[in-house]
Amino acid sequence: MKIQIIKCLKDNYSYLIIDETSLSACVVDPSEAKPIIDFIESNNINLKYILNTHHHFDHVGGNAELKKKYNSNVIGFKGDKERIPEIDTLVDDLNIWKKENFEAKIYHIPGHTTGHIAFHFFKEKKIFTGDTLFSLGCGKIFEGTYEQMFNSLKKIKALPKDTEIYCGHEYTLQNSNFCVTYDANNSRLKEKITQIKQKLDNGLPTVPTILDDEMHCNIFLKAKDVQAFSKLRDLKDNF
Ligand code: ZN
Numbered sequence: 001m002k003i004q005i006i007k008c009l010k011d012n013y014s015y016l017i018i019d020e021t022s023l024s025a026c027v028v029d030p031s032e033a034k035p036i037i038d039f040i041e042s043n044n045i046n047l048k049y050i051l052n053t054h055h056h057f058d059h060v061g062g063n064a065e066l067k068k069k070y071n072s073n074v075i076g077f078k079g080d081k082e083r084i085p086e087i088d089t090l091v092d093d094l095n096i097w098k099k100e101n102f103e104a105k106i107y108h109i110p111g112h113t114t115g116h117i118a119f120h121f122f123k124e125k126k127i128f129t130g131d132t133l134f135s136l137g138c139g140k141i142f143e144g145t146y147e148q149m150f151n152s153l154k155k156i157k158a159l160p161k162d163t164e165i166y167c168g169h170e171y172t173l174q175n176s177n178f179c180v181t182y183d184a185n186n187s188r189l190k191e192k193i194t195q196i197k198q199k200l201d202n203g204l205p206t207v208p209t210i211l212d213d214e215m216h217c218n219i220f221l222k223a224k225d226v227q228a229f230s231k232l233r234d235l236k237d238n239f
Protein backbone atom coordinates (compact mmCIF):
# COMPACT_ATOMS: atom_id res chain seq x y z
CA MET A 1 0.00 0.00 0.00
CA LYS A 2 1.37 3.33 -1.04
CA ILE A 3 0.56 6.73 0.41
CA GLN A 4 0.61 9.66 -1.98
CA ILE A 5 0.69 13.06 -0.31
CA ILE A 6 -1.38 15.67 -2.16
CA LYS A 7 -0.94 19.32 -1.27
CA CYS A 8 -4.24 21.23 -1.22
CA LEU A 9 -5.33 24.80 -0.58
CA LYS A 10 -2.74 26.84 1.33
CA ASP A 11 -1.28 24.32 3.78
CA ASN A 12 -3.58 21.28 3.75
CA TYR A 13 -2.57 17.72 3.06
CA SER A 14 -4.88 15.15 1.51
CA TYR A 15 -3.67 11.60 1.19
CA LEU A 16 -4.27 8.93 -1.41
CA ILE A 17 -3.95 5.43 -0.02
CA ILE A 18 -3.28 3.30 -3.07
CA ASP A 19 -3.46 -0.47 -3.36
CA GLU A 20 -0.82 -0.88 -6.04
CA THR A 21 -1.98 -4.35 -7.07
CA SER A 22 -5.55 -3.31 -7.89
CA LEU A 23 -5.03 0.47 -8.29
CA SER A 24 -8.00 0.99 -5.96
CA ALA A 25 -7.59 3.98 -3.70
CA CYS A 26 -8.98 5.85 -0.72
CA VAL A 27 -8.55 9.58 -0.29
CA VAL A 28 -8.30 11.05 3.18
CA ASP A 29 -9.75 14.56 3.66
CA PRO A 30 -9.96 15.90 0.11
CA SER A 31 -9.87 19.66 0.74
CA GLU A 32 -10.53 20.28 -2.92
CA ALA A 33 -11.11 18.01 -5.90
CA LYS A 34 -8.73 19.39 -8.54
CA PRO A 35 -5.32 18.25 -7.24
CA ILE A 36 -6.78 14.82 -6.41
CA ILE A 37 -8.30 14.46 -9.90
CA ASP A 38 -5.02 15.50 -11.52
CA PHE A 39 -3.11 12.73 -9.76
CA ILE A 40 -5.82 10.10 -10.27
CA GLU A 41 -6.12 10.78 -13.98
CA SER A 42 -2.40 10.64 -14.67
CA ASN A 43 -1.98 7.41 -12.68
CA ASN A 44 -5.08 5.43 -13.72
CA ILE A 45 -6.32 5.07 -10.17
CA ASN A 46 -9.86 4.09 -9.13
CA LEU A 47 -10.99 6.36 -6.33
CA LYS A 48 -13.34 4.07 -4.43
CA TYR A 49 -13.48 5.61 -0.96
CA ILE A 50 -13.44 9.08 0.58
CA LEU A 51 -12.46 9.06 4.26
CA ASN A 52 -13.22 12.19 6.29
CA THR A 53 -11.68 12.88 9.70
CA HIS A 54 -14.08 15.75 10.44
CA HIS A 55 -16.59 18.08 8.82
CA HIS A 56 -14.52 21.28 8.37
CA PHE A 57 -14.57 22.66 4.85
CA ASP A 58 -10.83 22.25 4.33
CA HIS A 59 -11.26 18.48 4.86
CA VAL A 60 -14.47 17.77 2.92
CA GLY A 61 -14.45 20.46 0.22
CA GLY A 62 -13.79 17.92 -2.56
CA ASN A 63 -16.33 15.29 -1.44
CA ALA A 64 -19.21 16.16 -3.77
CA GLU A 65 -17.18 16.61 -6.95
CA LEU A 66 -15.07 13.46 -6.41
CA LYS A 67 -18.09 11.33 -5.51
CA LYS A 68 -19.95 12.51 -8.58
CA LYS A 69 -17.01 11.91 -10.88
CA TYR A 70 -15.88 8.52 -9.53
CA ASN A 71 -18.98 7.22 -7.76
CA SER A 72 -16.90 6.91 -4.57
CA ASN A 73 -18.27 5.96 -1.16
CA VAL A 74 -17.95 8.64 1.56
CA ILE A 75 -17.07 7.41 5.05
CA GLY A 76 -17.41 9.54 8.19
CA PHE A 77 -18.41 9.62 11.85
CA LYS A 78 -22.03 8.71 12.48
CA GLY A 79 -22.52 11.75 14.74
CA ASP A 80 -21.59 14.01 11.83
CA LYS A 81 -24.01 12.58 9.29
CA GLU A 82 -25.68 15.98 8.93
CA ARG A 83 -22.39 17.84 8.53
CA ILE A 84 -20.26 15.69 6.21
CA PRO A 85 -21.33 16.33 2.61
CA GLU A 86 -22.47 13.25 0.65
CA ILE A 87 -21.79 10.84 3.53
CA ASP A 88 -22.70 7.18 2.75
CA THR A 89 -21.08 4.95 5.37
CA LEU A 90 -21.40 5.85 9.04
CA VAL A 91 -18.66 4.67 11.40
CA ASP A 92 -18.34 4.77 15.18
CA ASP A 93 -15.59 4.60 17.78
CA LEU A 94 -13.58 1.34 17.61
CA ASN A 95 -15.31 0.10 14.48
CA ILE A 96 -13.16 -1.72 11.96
CA TRP A 97 -13.76 -0.33 8.48
CA LYS A 98 -12.73 -2.90 5.87
CA LYS A 99 -13.06 -2.88 2.08
CA GLU A 100 -10.91 -4.79 -0.42
CA ASN A 101 -7.37 -4.68 1.03
CA PHE A 102 -8.07 -1.58 3.11
CA GLU A 103 -8.61 -2.07 6.81
CA ALA A 104 -8.69 0.67 9.42
CA LYS A 105 -9.76 0.98 13.02
CA ILE A 106 -11.75 4.09 13.83
CA TYR A 107 -10.92 6.15 16.90
CA HIS A 108 -13.33 8.84 18.04
CA ILE A 109 -11.01 11.68 19.09
CA PRO A 110 -13.16 14.72 19.97
CA GLY A 111 -11.76 18.12 20.95
CA HIS A 112 -11.10 20.03 17.72
CA THR A 113 -14.68 19.12 16.78
CA THR A 114 -17.10 16.89 18.66
CA GLY A 115 -17.20 14.39 15.80
CA HIS A 116 -13.51 14.12 14.92
CA ILE A 117 -12.18 10.64 14.14
CA ALA A 118 -8.85 9.07 13.18
CA PHE A 119 -8.36 6.22 10.73
CA HIS A 120 -5.74 3.76 11.96
CA PHE A 121 -4.44 1.38 9.31
CA PHE A 122 -3.08 -0.89 12.00
CA LYS A 123 -1.52 -3.53 9.73
CA GLU A 124 0.57 -0.83 8.04
CA LYS A 125 1.03 1.16 11.28
CA LYS A 126 -0.23 4.39 9.78
CA ILE A 127 -2.76 6.76 11.34
CA PHE A 128 -4.56 9.71 9.76
CA THR A 129 -5.12 12.24 12.51
CA GLY A 130 -6.76 15.19 10.70
CA ASP A 131 -6.66 18.30 12.89
CA THR A 132 -6.23 16.49 16.23
CA LEU A 133 -2.54 15.61 16.28
CA PHE A 134 -0.10 17.59 14.14
CA SER A 135 3.64 17.18 13.98
CA LEU A 136 4.84 19.07 17.09
CA GLY A 137 1.36 20.41 17.76
CA CYS A 138 -2.29 19.65 18.22
CA GLY A 139 -5.50 21.12 16.87
CA LYS A 140 -7.33 24.09 18.32
CA ILE A 141 -10.19 23.19 20.58
CA PHE A 142 -13.23 24.55 18.74
CA GLU A 143 -16.11 22.37 19.90
CA GLY A 144 -14.85 20.03 22.59
CA THR A 145 -13.20 20.47 25.98
CA TYR A 146 -9.56 20.47 27.01
CA GLU A 147 -10.17 17.18 28.75
CA GLN A 148 -11.60 15.59 25.59
CA MET A 149 -8.62 16.72 23.54
CA PHE A 150 -6.18 15.50 26.20
CA ASN A 151 -7.87 12.09 26.24
CA SER A 152 -7.98 11.93 22.46
CA LEU A 153 -4.23 12.50 22.28
CA LYS A 154 -3.80 9.83 24.96
CA LYS A 155 -5.49 7.29 22.67
CA ILE A 156 -2.99 8.06 19.92
CA LYS A 157 -0.09 7.90 22.38
CA ALA A 158 -1.07 4.33 23.22
CA LEU A 159 -0.38 3.11 19.66
CA PRO A 160 2.91 1.39 18.71
CA LYS A 161 5.80 3.83 18.85
CA ASP A 162 6.78 3.28 15.23
CA THR A 163 3.34 4.34 13.95
CA GLU A 164 3.49 6.87 11.12
CA ILE A 165 1.32 9.94 11.64
CA TYR A 166 -0.32 11.66 8.69
CA CYS A 167 -1.90 14.93 9.76
CA GLY A 168 -4.13 17.47 8.05
CA HIS A 169 -1.84 20.48 7.74
CA GLU A 170 1.76 21.56 7.20
CA TYR A 171 2.04 23.48 10.48
CA THR A 172 5.25 21.82 11.64
CA LEU A 173 7.63 24.77 11.49
CA GLN A 174 5.33 27.16 13.40
CA ASN A 175 4.63 24.38 15.89
CA SER A 176 8.34 23.76 16.38
CA ASN A 177 8.88 27.41 17.34
CA PHE A 178 6.35 27.01 20.13
CA CYS A 179 7.79 23.70 21.36
CA VAL A 180 11.35 24.98 21.51
CA THR A 181 10.28 28.14 23.36
CA TYR A 182 8.81 26.11 26.23
CA ASP A 183 11.13 23.08 26.02
CA ALA A 184 14.44 24.78 25.33
CA ASN A 185 16.73 22.03 26.59
CA ASN A 186 15.26 19.22 24.50
CA SER A 187 18.13 18.06 22.30
CA ARG A 188 16.01 15.57 20.40
CA LEU A 189 13.59 18.38 19.53
CA LYS A 190 16.49 20.48 18.24
CA GLU A 191 17.63 17.59 16.05
CA LYS A 192 14.12 17.19 14.70
CA ILE A 193 13.89 20.90 13.92
CA THR A 194 17.09 20.65 11.87
CA GLN A 195 15.54 17.81 9.86
CA ILE A 196 12.28 19.72 9.45
CA LYS A 197 14.07 22.77 8.07
CA GLN A 198 16.04 20.61 5.64
CA LYS A 199 12.85 19.05 4.31
CA LEU A 200 11.08 22.39 3.92
CA ASP A 201 14.13 23.97 2.26
CA ASN A 202 13.96 21.15 -0.30
CA GLY A 203 10.24 21.69 -0.88
CA LEU A 204 9.35 18.43 0.87
CA PRO A 205 6.53 17.80 3.35
CA THR A 206 7.44 17.19 7.00
CA VAL A 207 4.86 14.40 7.17
CA PRO A 208 4.62 11.62 7.99
CA THR A 209 6.12 11.96 11.43
CA ILE A 210 6.76 9.01 13.76
CA LEU A 211 4.89 8.63 17.04
CA ASP A 212 8.11 8.03 18.99
CA ASP A 213 9.50 11.37 17.76
CA GLU A 214 6.29 13.11 18.73
CA MET A 215 6.28 11.57 22.22
CA HIS A 216 9.74 13.05 22.80
CA CYS A 217 9.38 16.35 20.95
CA ASN A 218 5.71 17.39 20.84
CA ILE A 219 5.11 19.42 23.99
CA PHE A 220 1.39 18.64 23.93
CA LEU A 221 2.06 14.91 24.11
CA LYS A 222 4.51 15.49 26.95
CA ALA A 223 1.91 17.25 29.12
CA LYS A 224 1.42 15.12 32.25
CA ASP A 225 -2.16 16.04 33.04
CA VAL A 226 -5.13 17.98 31.77
CA GLN A 227 -4.08 21.13 33.68
CA ALA A 228 -0.63 21.20 32.10
CA PHE A 229 -2.13 20.47 28.70
CA SER A 230 -4.75 23.23 29.01
CA LYS A 231 -2.11 25.78 29.97
CA LEU A 232 -0.04 24.90 26.91
CA ARG A 233 -3.07 25.04 24.63
CA ASP A 234 -3.89 28.55 25.91
CA LEU A 235 -0.28 29.68 25.49
CA LYS A 236 -0.23 28.35 21.93
CA ASP A 237 -3.50 30.13 21.05
CA ASN A 238 -1.78 33.42 21.91
CA PHE A 239 1.69 32.57 20.59
ZN1 ZN B 1 -10.41 21.38 11.20
Ligand code: FE
Nearest residue numbers: 056058131168
Ligand atom coordinates in the same frame (compact mmCIF):
# COMPACT_ATOMS: atom_id res chain seq x y z
FE1 FE C 1 -8.12 21.80 8.94
